[in-house]
Amino acid sequence: MSNKSIFGLVIALVVIVVGWNSFFIVEQTQRGLVLQFGKVVRDDVPPGLHFKLPFVQEAKMFDGRLLTLDTTTQRYLTLEKKALMVDSFAKWRIANVQRYYTATSGLRSIAEERLSRQLESGLRNEVARRTLHEVVAGERDQLMADITADLNESARRELGIEVLDVRVKGMDLPREVNRSVFERMSSEREREAREHRAKGRELAEGIRADADRQQRVILAEAFREAEEIRGQGDAEAASIYAEAYNKDPEFYSFYRSLQAYRESFSSKSDVLVLDPSSEFFKFFKGAQQP
Secondary structure, three states: OOOHHHHHHHHHHHHHHHHOOOOOEEEEEEEEEEEEEEEEEEEEEEEEEOOOOOOEEEEEEEEEOEEEEEEEOOOEOOOOEEEEEEEEEEEEOOOOOHHHHHHHHHHHHHHHHHHHHHHHHHHHHHHHHHHHHHHHHHOOHHHHHHHHHHHHHHHHHHHOOOOOOEEEEEEEEEEHHHHHHHHHHHHHHHHHHHHHHHHHHHHHHHHHHHHHHHHHHHHHHHHHHHHHHHHHHHHHHHHHHHHHHHHHHHHHHHHHHHHHHHHOOOOOOOOOOOOOOOHHHHOOOOOOOO
16 A cells, blocks of 8 residues: 555544544434533534534533432421421423533532432421421422422522422321321220210110100000090991891890800800899790700
């Protein structure tokens, strides 16, 4: 190979290396800036193909997507000095590339570590201003909104980070107080159960007393109506007997005597000691012997 060919090859390699170091690409999901001797000369470079001075300037790329900061469970004290274990997370992204790089050297671990400390401090301040009920249920949404606003302001100012949302994954009491809380809740539930049972027994006694009273009233009314019906029946029967007697007294007397005989001699073991001339045997008098 001739010297001319070698020289041409070297020139081509230099051109390739220079060209390779002169252009850089910023992806749609990235935020970029250009450094010159460690100093930021261009920030917030838009997506696309860009030129930089080779070997003099350096391009830095950072993740511009929405990121999640997942913190560890921390212990906080409420307004009434009750301990509460809170597990939270935050959604954030880079808002100011230059400030972000200056504050964190472009390292996500440093950014999340500092953001985590700010989040814990904000939660501690907000929880300390509220009671346990307000933190857990009463003002939980307002608590998250206040923390998000405060954290976003401080993170923008110090880290160039925008905090879009802060949420609590879980809230729980410390283990050492779980047992006492459970026992207190259990005793309260038992007391409420005793009160409900006492009210139930009182209501049941009232219902039974009312039912007994209604029973006595219904039985008394039924007995009264039965006696009235029986009296009406007896009166009607007496009227029928009297009417029948008036139509044929002799036949009525004979018929009544037959009924008396039938009832008197209904059993073979019955014994009657009567005078043969008694009025009871008046219809047997004059009967022909066979």
